Amino acid sequence: MLRTLTRAGAAGLAFFAPVAAFAQEAAEAAAPVANPGNNAWMMTSTILVLMMILPGLALFYGGLTRSKNMLSTMTQIGAIACLAMLVWVTYGYGLAFGPEGNQFISWGKFFLAGVTSDSTAATFSDEVISEYVFICFQMTFAAITAALVLGSTVERIKFSAVMVFGVIWLTIVYFPIAHMVWAGGGRFFEMGALDFAGGTVVHINAGVSALVAAMILGKRKGYPVEPMPPHSLTLTMVGTGLLWVGWFGFNAGSELEADGTAGLAMINTFVATAAAALAWMAVEKLMGHKASALGFCSGIIAGLVAVTPAAGNVGVFGAIALGAIASVVCFFAVSKLKPKLGYDDALDAFGIHGIGGMIGAIGTGIFHDASLGGPGGDLSMLDQTLVQLNATVTTVVWAAVGTAIAIYAAKLLTGLRVSEEVEFNGLDIGEHGERAYN
Amino acid sequence: MKFIIAVIKPFKLDEVREALGSIGVAGMTVSEVKGFGRQKGQTEIYRGAEYSTNMLPKVKLEIAASDDLAPQVVETIQQTASTEAIGDGKIFVLDLASATRIRTGETGDTAL
Numbered sequence: 001m002l003r004t005l006t007r008a009g010a011a012g013l014a015f016f017a018p019v020a021a022f023a024q025e026a027a028e029a030a031a032p033v034a035n036p037g038n039n040a041w042m043m044t045s046t047i048l049v050l051m052m053i054l055p056g057l058a059l060f061y062g063g064l065t066r067s068k069n070m071l072s073t074m075t076q077i078g079a080i081a082c083l084a085m086l087v088w089v090t091y092g093y094g095l096a097f098g099p100e101g102n103q104f105i106s107w108g109k110f111f112l113a114g115v116t117s118d119s120t121a122a123t124f125s126d127e128v129i130s131e132y133v134f135i136c137f138q139m140t141f142a143a144i145t146a147a148l149v150l151g152s153t154v155e156r157i158k159f160s161a162v163m164v165f166g167v168i169w170l171t172i173v174y175f176p177i178a179h180m181v182w183a184g185g186g187r188f189f190e191m192g193a194l195d196f197a198g199g200t201v202v203h204i205n206a207g208v209s210a211l212v213a214a215m216i217l218g219k220r221k222g223y224p225v226e227p228m229p230p231h232s233l234t235l236t237m238v239g240t241g242l243l244w245v246g247w248f249g250f251n252a253g254s255e256l257e258a259d260g261t262a263g264l265a266m267i268n269t270f271v272a273t274a275a276a277a278l279a280w281m282a283v284e285k286l287m288g289h290k291a292s293a294l295g296f297c298s299g300i301i302a303g304l305v306a307v308t309p310a311a312g313n314v315g316v317f318g319a320i321a322l323g324a325i326a327s328v329v330c331f332f333a334v335s336k337l338k339p340k341l342g343y344d345d346a347l348d349a350f351g352i353h354g355i356g357g358m359i360g361a362i363g364t365g366i367f368h369d370a371s372l373g374g375p376g377g378d379l380s381m382l383d384q385t386l387v388q389l390n391a392t393v394t395t396v397v398w399a400a401v402g403t404a405i406a407i408y409a410a411k412l413l414t415g416l417r418v419s420e421e422v423e424f425n426g427l428d429i430g431e432h433g434e435r436a437y438n
Numbered sequence: 439m440k441f442i443i444a445v446i447k448p449f450k451l452d453e454v455r456e457a458l459g460s461i462g463v464a465g466m467t468v469s470e471v472k473g474f475g476r477q478k479g480q481t482e483i484y485r486g487a488e489y490s491t492n493m494l495p496k497v498k499l500e501i502a503a504s505d506d507l508a509p510q511v512v513e514t515i516q517q518t519a520s521t522e523a524i525g526d527g528k529i530f531v532l533d534l535a536s537a538t539r540i541r542t543g544e545t546g547d548t549a550l
Contacts, residue, residue, distance in 0.1 A: 227489040229482060289483050298485060335486020348485060 032128045034120055041258035042133045048249025049140035053081045053147055056246050060239030060297070061151055064347045067231040068426025069155045070436035076150050076159065080166045081143035087170050088139040095175035096183060097138070103187040105176050123256035137253060138182075142174055145202045149403075151349030152210035155228075156220050158418050159431045165213070165410040173209060173402035177201050177395060192379060193391035194368060196265060197254035199309025199361040200395045207354020208396050209403040211345060216407045217416060219344035221423050233293050240297040244273060247304045251311040264375075265311035269304070272323030276303025279327040287335075295331075298352060302330040305356035310364040315373025322367055326359040361392045439534035439547065440508035444499040445473065446519040446527040451497050457518045458501070461510050464550060467500040477525040496527060502537055504547045 058074040065073045084092070091110045098106035109115065112135070121134035146166050150157075180187040181201045188200065195201065220228070230236060251269045255262035280299025281291035306326030307319050314322065334351035345351055365385030370376030377384060410416055417423075422430030429435060446454060451468065458466065472493035479492040503511050512529055520526055539549040 224487070229484050229489050292483065294484050331486070339487070 032120055032126075034130045034133075035127055035257075038123065038127055038129050038257045039133055041262070042129050042137055042253060042256065045249035045253025046133065046137045046140055048246045048253070049137070049144060050246075052243050052246030052250065053140070053144050054078050056239050056242035057144065057147055058239070059235045060243055060301075061154065061347050063232040063234065063236030063239060064230040065154055066228060066426070067437055068428055070231065070428060071434055072159070072427030072431055073150075073154045075432055076154065076157075076162050077147040079159070080146045080150065080162055083163060083166045084143040084146045084170055085139055087167060088142050089135070092142055092170060092175050093135055093138065095171070096142075096178040101179065101183070101185060103185060103190065104180060106179050106183060106185075121256075124261075125257065125259075127257055129256060134256070137256075138178070141198060141202060141250075142170060142178070145174055145198075145206050146170055148202070148206035148349060148353055149209045149213060151347035151353075152214035152345040153217050154346050155427065156417055156423055157217060158414050158416060159427075161410040161414040161416045164413050165406050168406040168409050169209065169403060172405060173205065173399055174201075176402075177205050177398060180394075181391070187394070188391045191387050191390065192377075192384075193387050194313045194364050194377075194384070195309045195361065195391070196311040196313050196364075197251045197308045199305075199357050199364065200391050203305045203308060203353040203357030204361060204392060204395045205357075205399045207350045207352075207357055208399040210349035211343065211354060212400050212403040213407050214345050214350070215343050216404065216411075219342075220346065221420065223344045224339065224342075230294065233297075236297055237293060240300050244300055244304065247273075247308075251308060255312055261312045264316075267316055268307050268311050268314065268319035271316055272307035272310070272319040273300050273303040274323070275320040276300060276306065276323035276327035279303075279324040280331055283328050283331045298330070298334070298348070299327045302327040302352050302356045305353055306360035306363065308357070309360045310367060313364050313374060314367040315375075318367030318373050322360060322363045325363065326356045329359055330356050358392055358396075362388050364388060439537060439550070440503050440505060441532040441534040442499075442501045442503060442508065442511055442515075443530040443532070444501070444515045444519070444527065445471065445496050445529075446499065446515070447521065447525065448495060448497045450519045450521075451499075454499070454515055454518045457514050458511060461514055462507065463501060463503065463511060465501075469498045469500075471496050471498045475525065475528070494525065502534055502550050504550060 054077070058077045061077060062070045062074045089112055093112065094108055094110040095105055098108035100106060100108045115131050115135070117130070117132065119131035120128035121131045122128055146169065149169070150162065178201050181189060181193065181195050183189060188195065248266055248269055252262045252266040255265055277296050277299040280295045280302065284295045285291050303323035303326065306322050310319060310322055330352050333355040334348045338345060338351055362385060365388035366372065366381060368374040368377060368384055369381040379387065407416070418427060418430055448470070472495055474493055477494065479490055479494055482489045482491055501511060508531065512531060515529055536545060537549040538545050
């Protein structure tokens with residue numbers, strides 16, 4: 001979303017900051033009306049992102065767990081997404097995009113006070129979209145990010161702990177970071193950090209939070225000695241496909257208009273992903289294994305993650321390079337780094353979203369440069385990369401500290417982890433009283 | 439009479455069935471089974487984590503044959519099911535005390 005700092009020119013912050021306050025000031029001056037074409041695209045994008053959560057992420061993560069934890073994994077994802085939606089309209093939107101605020105947080109518009117069908121939110125030009133649509137679009141981002149974190153904690157965390165963690169984590173980690181990146185006056189926004197569709201907000205944030213949560217929660221019983229292979233790579237493949245399709249809403253929707261930059265984000269979301277899928281399989285082969293289906297799926301996610309901050313900020317071949325590089329680095333993160341360090345990031349939420357997000361965020365600074373086919377900006381490649389690095393490091397620290405607080409709070413209130421017996425029998429029966437398969 | 443149990447690679451089943459049919463074997467029982475021998479299973483790799491599978495899928499044939507036909511059956515299976523690679527399987531021959539056709543009550547070689 002922030003690429004427009006370079007495109008803003010004389011338009012001034014008020015026109016491209018996706019903040020309702022600015023939108024309303026503009027509305028009073030010119031009474032802008034939402035363009036139905038843009039509104040239609042944003043409503044479509046919003047629903048595409050919902051499809052990434054249910055069924056996309058639920059099937060992707062569910063297939064990777066053991067069959068006794070299939071329903072538990074999918075239920076956790078669905079429930080935390082619903083929780084995030086309710087928290088978002090209650091106070092989350094106000095904390096991220098409220099009319100008053102500083103560089104870390106905003107306030108106002110709690111319970112969506114003052115928002116009507118006629119309210120509008122600014123885009124990156126002098127167009128506006130309906131504020132309700134903007135609220136819904138951003139709501140799906142909060143929902144999927146919270147769900148992504150659970151990839152590291154499945155198969156052993158209590159359902160009640162997930163819900164408590166969800167509320168606290170969204171409040172102290174997600175909303176502030178979303179404000180910093182996307183709201184006018186936010187810390188990263190003002191620095192000129194480029195994050196088209198949420199590389200820092202969604203992926204680095206979710207990945208680092210997942211790592212911290214997994215470390216505090218502890219390893220699954222039997223990890224890494226007992227075999228814990230995915231129970232259905234077929235469903236993981238279905239989930240992967242739904243995620244890829246949904247990601248067009250995520251990336252091309254983040255332009256907030258159906259324009260040429262949305263088109264750039266779209267083509268980049270195709271090619272970076274294609275390059276990453278093949279790169280993962282190629283590196284598997286070079287490491288002496290077979291090119292695998294899970295490698296294909298993992299590569300696709302790594303590419304999608306890496307291109308998220310870059311989508312409208314780099315050229316097509318920059319996106320291909322970024323996807324391929326991120327895929328190779330993520331391969332080594334999950335196959336070498338994870339076993340070496342010994343943490344139980346069950347479904348590689350950190351290994352793919354965290355690591356891939358960092359490669360994407362920092363790589364965006366490099367490939368944004370006009371010399372590498374990007375749209376270019378006011379800053380030199382080095383300066384832009386340093387800004388990206390600054391935003392990345394700040395996000396890592398913020399997410400790590402906030403997650404530790406949220407997880408310990410959940411531990412205090414719920415005990416955090418299921419009993420040994422429930423873990424052995426599976427969380428489907430133990431936590432939900434149902435079986436995925438009969 | 440002999441009772442012959444053969445454990446072979448699943449993809450060899452059709453070939454073996456045809457060859458046995460051509461030497462006059464009238465029937466057999468086939469089951470899909472799992473097991474291991476010197477091959478000791480195989481390794482699966484998920485995102486770099488290795489899991490060794492101890493049991494491999496095989497097909498088990500059970501054939502009752504007259505004393506005259508039995509050596510030919512063993513030879514045919516051995517030749518048809520061989521790929522000369524590890525994991526081709528084994529053939530066991532047991533003495534068969536009796537055989538009865540349920541429909542007619544015939545016993546011995548005529549029941550086969």
